[in-house]
Amino acid sequence: MDTPLPPEDFLGVSRSLSGRRWSVAGADDRTALALCQRLGVPDLVGRILAGRGIGIEEAEGFLNPTLRDLLPDPSHLLDMDRAAERLAAAVMAGETVAVFGDYDVDGATSTALMVRFIEAVGGRARIYVPDRLLEGYGPNTAALLHLRDEGASVVVTVDCGVSAFAPLEAAARQGLDVVVVDHHKAETLLPEAVAVVNPNRLDDASPHGHMAAVGVVFLVTVAVNRVLREAGWFALGSGRTQPDPLQWLDLVALGTVCDMVPLKGVNRALVTQGLKVLARRGNVGLKVLGEVVGLQERPDAWHLGFLMGPRVNAGGRVGRADLGARLLSTADPTEAEALARALDGFNGERQEIEAAVLLEAMEQVEGRSGDQGALVFVVGDGWHPGVLGIVAGRLKERYNRPTCVVGVDGAVAKGSGRSVPGIDLGMAVLAARQAGLIEHGGGHAMAAGFTVETRRLADFRAFLTARLAAQVPPEGVVPPLCLDGALDAGAASTDLVEIMRGLGPFGSGNPEPRFAIANVRVVRADVVGMGHVRCVLVGASGRRLKAIAFRCADSDLGQALLTCGGRAMHVAGTLRLDTWQGRTDIQLIVEDAALC
Numbered sequence: 084m085d086t087p088l089p090p091e092d093f094l095g096v097s098r099s100l101s102g103r104r105w106s107v108a109g110a111d112d113r114t115a116l117a118l119c120q121r122l123g124v125p126d127l128v129g130r131i132l133a134g135r136g137i138g139i140e141e142a143e144g145f146l147n148p149t150l151r152d153l154l155p156d157p158s159h160l161l162d163m164d165r166a167a168e169r170l171a172a173a174v175m176a177g178e179t180v181a182v183f184g185d186y187d188v189d190g191a192t193s194t195a196l197m198v199r200f201i202e203a204v205g206g207r208a209r210i211y212v213p214d215r216l217l218e219g220y221g222p223n224t225a226a227l228l229h230l231r232d233e234g235a236s237v238v239v240t241v242d243c244g245v246s247a248f249a250p251l252e253a254a255a256r257q258g259l260d261v262v263v264v265d266h267h268k269a270e271t272l273l274p275e276a277v278a279v280v281n282p283n284r285l286d287d288a289s290p291h292g293h294m295a296a297v298g299v300v301f302l303v304t305v306a307v308n309r310v311l312r313e314a315g316w317f318a319l320g321s322g323r324t325q326p327d328p329l330q331w332l333d334l335v336a337l338g339t340v341c342d343m344v345p346l347k348g349v350n351r352a353l354v355t356q357g358l359k360v361l362a363r364r365g366n367v368g369l370k371v372l373g374e375v376v377g378l379q380e381r382p383d384a385w386h387l388g389f390l391m392g393p394r395v396n397a398g399g400r401v402g403r404a405d406l407g408a409r410l411l412s413t414a415d416p417t418e419a420e421a422l423a424r425a426l427d428g429f430n431g432e433r434q435e436i437e438a439a440v441l442l443e444a445m446e447q448v449e450g451r452s453g454d455q456g457a458l459v460f461v462v463g464d465g466w467h468p469g470v471l472g473i474v475a476g477r478l479k480e481r482y483n484r485p486t487c488v489v490g491v492d493g494a495v496a497k498g499s500g501r502s503v504p505g506i507d508l509g510m511a512v513l514a515a516r517q518a519g520l521i522e523h524g525g526g527h528a529m530a531a532g533f534t535v536e537t538r539r540l541a542d543f544r545a546f547l548t549a550r551l552a553a554q555v556p557p558e559g560v561v562p563p564l565c566l567d568g569a570l571d572a573g574a575a576s577t578d579l580v581e582i583m584r585g586l587g588p589f590g591s592g593n594p595e596p597r598f599a600i601a602n603v604r605v606v607r608a609d610v611v612g613m614g615h616v617r618c619v620l621v622g623a624s625g626r627r628l629k630a631i632a633f634r635c636a637d638s639d640l641g642q643a644l645l646t647c648g649g650r651a652m653h654v655a656g657t658l659r660l661d662t663w664q665g666r667t668d669i670q671l672i673v674e675d676a677a678l679c
Contacts, residue, residue, distance in 0.1 A: 093599065114139070115129040115133040124585070157305050158306065160289055173237045181239070183239065183241070185241070185399075186398070194241055212399070215404055223247075224253040241297075242296035264299055268283050280299060333369055337357070358384070372410065378390065385595070394427055394430045401436060440463065458547055467490065484559040491540075493537070496534070499532050508530070511547055512531040512547070515546050520539060571623065579658065597655060598657075602652075606619050606649070650679070657674070
């Protein structure tokens, strides 16, 4: 049997300035043509769809995903009916339901969605988000018993809880009912609770394990709404109106995009419809936040992931943990304005702290001699827990291998990890917890968090390194930069971007169309903001194109853009509309480049 030849390097780029090998999505010409004819879309769209493996039969659903076709019956999830019955009973009996959330965007949106729903159906709800520094991640016994003492008889944990064995056992002993709504990987044993709703339970055959927690919470609201309706809670004369959960899809879209779960199937429908809801500006908190970040155009997934999400997240990272959930759940414009401004300020503070920790971490990595090994593992005294995950992500991108960043506070260390495609870091951390090496830990394939005694850090690092060694080559895992094609600078236009929008929403599993702008020269470049390189490219036709490369001034890519002296190069990235003072222009977001 002949060994298949490796695909050719696209535009001859075998190693770019970022160390990547460029490839192009292979599109079957006949399929691309058939898609164009069936859907009535431009040739470029047909080729991109074909290159991403979208067949003729599924293309219509891909371009126009609907909840009618894709939203599952909530009752297919184990324990869903039990959870819905208990929460509906709490609403009808006037019990106080405490919503215990995580402090990231998925947690904040999940919390806000659950609180808004309970209040909309006439129930009583309150928010509790643990302090990252004082309490750490997830439910803790002291907080749960405090909620009970303040009058809560039911606690719903959202985006957390599936690994909180001891706290939930303590709550049950004290007569507090807990409903867990989570999506993180579960173990064989489940915590003691009234219900554990999680598509990633090992005994649950749900095909929707890729949903963010906020998506699972949305299914819970649909199920509770149904129980209340069947119980006559909204009957004529009751004075109560049944709410439409679709009004909160803007929250679902925000949490889904920011948690970086794959935008496929039901997730794709939730985000598509959620962006439409967001455009109507019905959520006061999101409306004000959009004004704070200067959102003028129609919102898309990029605005959620890069403008709004980081600010919602900032309270949990360096400010007050509940600010994001409060912003998203308030109906008071004055309160929303104050919260949005506070979160914007915390986001700036977070960026400064992140930059300082990143610099120390890079000096630590590059100060070591020899091969980096299978795992980048850096430790610092006093590193702020709120930025560890972001720094881990930056280091993972720089060194092309799984990364753990650990902050030490006396006898206890807390850390966050980010992984590369194909390496399940979350499972490795979970295995370390099961082996008794860490106190708490778990996560996803691409991200994990953990708490470990400082004295056991070396053992923990050795365990992870040994577990990952066979999966990570010496040069690190360097994924190819997959492009959708090449364009001349003159072909980049606002019309093209509008056409590309039809392929959205974009995110994990469906990246924005990425092109190589071939044979261009940099005619002007400077550093702006926090190490961003802003430049102007000119193609063979003489047409100019604005471009910006984020956080790369000190990298090979950034230095080449700043100093290439007019030498021809190929520049790869995504095209985006740039609206400023009422004028809309086109801009390339640079991801990579290669000298010709």
